[in-house]
Amino acid sequence: MNKVVRDRLAHLKGQVRSAREAQADLDPNYLIKGWLMGGATSVIYGPSNVGKTFLALKIAQAVASGTDWFGCKTRRQHVLYAAAEGGRAFENRVAALRAAEFDWITHPFDFHANAIDAQVLAHLYNEMNPNPAPGLIIIDTLARVMAAGDENSSVDMGLLIRNVDTLARMTGAHVMLIHHTGKDTALGARGHSSLRAAIDTEIELSRDEESGVISVMSRKQRDIGMGRDAYYSLAEVHLGTDPDGDAVTTCIVAEAEAQEPVVKDKRRPLKGHQQVAHQALLDALRDHGQKRSGPDFPGKPVVHVDHWREACKLHGLLNNPKSKDGGRNAYKRAKEWLMNSDYVRSYQDYWWVC
Structure with missing residues (x-):
């Protein structure tokens, strides 16, 4: 072992400490x-x-x-x-x-x-x-x-x-x-x-x-x-x-205070029959909404599909004299679109908005 190594070793030995000597820095x-x-x-x-x-x-x-x-x-x-x-x-x-x-x-x-x-x-x-x-x-x-x-x-x-x-x-x-x-x-x-x-x-x-x-x-x-x-x-x-x-x-x-993050709505925009059906559901919830117990209900007002259907009639989506089927297919398609686009959810014929 040459002198340089010996000197370095001696220096390092002087710095070795037992773990039992460690003390918390308060x-x-x-x-x-x-x-x-x-x-x-x-x-x-x-x-x-x-x-x-x-x-x-x-x-x-x-x-x-x-x-x-x-x-x-x-x-x-x-x-x-x-x-x-x-x-x-x-x-x-x-x-x-x-x-x-x-x-x-x-x-x-x-x-x-x-x-x-x-x-x-x-x-x-x-x-x-x-x-x-x-x-x-x-x-x-x-x-x-x-x-x-x-x-x-x-x-x-x-x-x-x-x-x-x-x-x-x-x-x-x-x-x-x-x-x-x-x-x-x-x-x-x-x-x-x-x-x-x-x-x-x-x-x-x-x-x-x-x-x-x-x-x-x-x-x-x-x-x-x-x-x-x-x-x-x-x-x-x-x-x-x-x-x-x-x-x-x-x-x-x-x-300043922390700002609540703004969550951008990435859903497709409402238009046409989808917008009419969505507004009809909001009206039905306003007039007939109720909370129902159970793990599959959302904990917020829901409405029976019959009330939604009646609201759609008031908005002219159903019983439409200009449509051969009275608007039934338009209502069905709008309801499916709203479901697939995460605007509405349902359970046991009860519906609510997302």
């Missing part, structure tokens, strides 16, 4: 309880214009000030927001927070080809951090710090991950990346899958187009339980007026 090192752990890495991703930067700014302010984030406890730590996509628009967003307590810098960092930038940013953070405990560094966005790299390349993504790890290791801070989804949002964050494998926390943002409410969903947690969600909308903030007298505005995050 004081987790969190930044946002249930969402972000200290010293870890995370990605927040979503489609364009979903408000990723606005949410990241809310995270930055919550951790820097020690205030609750969507009802979750935080631990007050130093925060540095590295806005690689910065500019006047970003500064307006910071100003809208009113007395924000974190630090920020706008600079085109390169975490792909230039390994120095991660080290320089780490030294900058350490010099600025007045607290003994490490805090949070937000990188906005991954695409900008990827520079000339290819997000879909395992080699290029590996270089970026290595620089993120360097930044986290040198500072002890939680490093958060702001990222985008690809063309197919169902596939998650854009780029090579090695990113998801490497990070500790993954948070997805998606917008409900009808309500405008944005969902914040925990998609991966290495050391925390899953299943947490939060919801917000973007509220406009008036910052002042420009030299022409026009309003200057931006947005901030406003907490």
Whole structure:
């Protein structure tokens, strides 16, 4: 056994512990309880214009000030927001927070080809951090710090991950990346899958187009339980007026309630005799509906077929003088169509709507 192997073996022996020595960690090192752990890495991703930067700014302010984030406890730590996509628009967003307590810098960092930038940013953070405990560094966005790299390349993504790890290791801070989804949002964050494998926390943002409410969903947690969600909308903030007298505005995050999912009706649309028969059944249920007991009844009002038939007569579908059979075949076909198209159900001559 050569000296290098002996030294390595001696080092490893010193780290072996008995399982009997293990003790529960009852004081987790969190930044946002249930969402972000200290010293870890995370990605927040979503489609364009979903408000990723606005949410990241809310995270930055919550951790820097020690205030609750969507009802979750935080631990007050130093925060540095590295806005690689910065500019006047970003500064307006910071100003809208009113007395924000974190630090920020706008600079085109390169975490792909230039390994120095991660080290320089780490030294900058350490010099600025007045607290003994490490805090949070937000990188906005991954695409900008990827520079000339290819997000879909395992080699290029590996270089970026290595620089993120360097930044986290040198500072002890939680490093958060702001990222985008690809063309197919169902596939998650854009780029090579090695990113998801490497990070500790993954948070997805998606917008409900009808309500405008944005969902914040925990998609991966290495050391925390899953299943947490939060919801917000973007509220406009008036910052002042420009030299022409026009309003200057931006947005901030406003907490919102969860939206009930809208289930789209995939059934074929009603028309003609089917629509008449369906309306006749609704009228019959209104006038004669009753609940019947039994496992095969739906637990809501049902009506006997005779009442439905009478309602069809009132609507002109049956006893139709213009039809040779008085509309009987039209009524039969409409009833079958409604059944096959999941508009109605029946049991023992009693009918109800789906």
